[in-house]
Amino acid sequence: MHFTITHQSNGARAGILQTAHGIIETPAFVPVGTRASVKSLSNQQLHELGVQVFFVNTYHIMQRPGVAVIKRFKGLHGFMHWDHPLMTDSGGYQAFSLGLGMEHGVGKMSNMFPGEHTGPAPRKMPPLAKIDDSGITFKSHLDGKRITLTPKHSIRIQEALGADIIMAFDECTSPLSDYHYVQQAVARTHRWAEICKKAHRKKSQALFGIIQGSDFRDLRQESADIISSLDFPGNAIGGSMGRKKEDMHRILEWVVPRLDAEKPRHLLGIGYVDDVFAAVQRGIDTFDCVAPTRHARSGLLFISPKAGGRRENKWRIQIDNTKYKTDTLPIDPYCGCTVCRSYSRAYLNHLFNMKELAFYQLATYHNVHFFMRLMEQMRESIHADAFAKLRRSWLR
Numbered sequence: 100m101h102f103t104i105t106h107q108s109n110g111a112r113a114g115i116l117q118t119a120h121g122i123i124e125t126p127a128f129v130p131v132g133t134r135a136s137v138k139s140l141s142n143q144q145l146h147e148l149g150v151q152v153f154f155v156n157t158y159h160i161m162q163r164p165g166v167a168v169i170k171r172f173k174g175l176h177g178f179m180h181w182d183h184p185l186m187t188d189s190g191g192y193q194a195f196s197l198g199l200g201m202e203h204g205v206g207k208m209s210n211m212f213p214g215e216h217t218g219p220a221p222r223k224m225p226p227l228a229k230i231d232d233s234g235i236t237f238k239s240h241l242d243g244k245r246i247t248l249t250p251k252h253s254i255r256i257q258e259a260l261g262a263d264i265i266m267a268f269d270e271c272t273s274p275l276s277d278y279h280y281v282q283q284a285v286a287r288t289h290r291w292a293e294i295c296k297k298a299h300r301k302k303s304q305a306l307f308g309i310i311q312g313s314d315f316r317d318l319r320q321e322s323a324d325i326i327s328s329l330d331f332p333g334n335a336i337g338g339s340m341g342r343k344k345e346d347m348h349r350i351l352e353w354v355v356p357r358l359d360a361e362k363p364r365h366l367l368g369i370g371y372v373d374d375v376f377a378a379v380q381r382g383i384d385t386f387d388c389v390a391p392t393r394h395a396r397s398g399l400l401f402i403s404p405k406a407g408g409r410r411e412n413k414w415r416i417q418i419d420n421t422k423y424k425t426d427t428l429p430i431d432p433y434c435g436c437t438v439c440r441s442y443s444r445a446y447l448n449h450l451f452n453m454k455e456l457a458f459y460q461l462a463t464y465h466n467v468h469f470f471m472r473l474m475e476q477m478r479e480s481i482h483a484d485a486f487a488k489l490r491r492s493w494l495r
């Protein structure tokens with residue numbers, strides 16, 4: 100992997116990440132294809148949308164279809180017939196979402212910032228994962244079988260999956276974990292990072308180290324320093340980003356300046372419109388998020404500022420609202436995607452209400468297009484030294 104920064108403007112940077120399966124122009128949004136598929140879209144559509152890379156979850160693939168099947172195809176690229184860059188995670192995140200996340204009744208992404216959560220209190224559930232120094236023992240959410248994942252095992256699996264960018268095995272804490280717990284988790288993450296680095300043999304893949312530390316300044320800084328000292332080809336920032344959006348901004352400001360400026364920086368699990376601007380402004384190059392695809396399936400469709408998208412409506416409309424029943428306009432009249440060039444809100448409202456399968460594809464297509472176009476605008480604006488202006492036009 101090779102990373103070149105092509106331009107910088109007010110902290111934001113544009114670059115080119117050269118991987119074994121082609122280039123990624125940054126800053127880049129990385130859609131999530133949890134089970135080796137970006138839900139409802141074909142590879143051809145992903146390509147047409149300008150998706151440069153997507154993210155596959157190791158935990159899900161190792162359970163179904165299982166690593167043996169992927170090995171028959173010499174990796175995910177062959178299995179999926181996708182000849183472009185891919186990223187995988189270590190499986191460690193699931194220790195959080197299936198273990199601690201359930202114990203504390205918060206997920207990392209669904210209630211990303213618990214301080215901003217206004218809905219009913221999340222349900223508490225017994226943890227499905229146990230963490231100790233050797234690794235994480237899960238009870239499979241499928242059949243209750245016990246699975247132990249260690250740092251070395253995670254690297255072996257990710258080598259077999261063959262993604263271009265892979266992640267070190269880490270322990271992700273809940274936004275509600277206390278200082279003492281996070282301190283231990285950070286120390287464990289650092290020991291595991293060293294084990295991963297030693298275990299990793301496949302040089303065509305770039306192994307990223309992961310910085311943890313929740314919203315504790317000294318732990319985040321210590322984590323940034325230790326992970327940097329291990330000299331991974333790239334760095335990722337993971338874990339809890341605090342209780343509200345401002346906490347994430349502070350965390351990035353503590354961490355990013357301590358990372359090697361020449362190396363790519365990935366932010367795990369972040370990707371709402373305002374968060375994307377906040378992250379790019381603070382020097383993040385890539386980020387993955389389920390928002391555009393998951394929202395599409397629940398009828399939340401993104402719109403640009405020209406079409407009325409702003410902070411208050413989170414740049415989106417809820418297509419099942421009765422006011423769209425007779426609306427002849429497309430989702431976003433200023434969007435150039437094939438969905439907006441062909442179909443009305445009234446038609447999409449109807450498809451959504453009837454749970455027609457086509458809805459999921461059309462909605463996901465538009466939402467992914469929205470984020471791809473937003474990133475393209477960001478890259479152009481950085482090159483033109485106009486990132487701050489673009490940001491103002493979206494966040495005003």
Ligand SMILES: [Zn+2]
Binds near residue numbers: 437438468
């Ligand atoms: Zn569109």
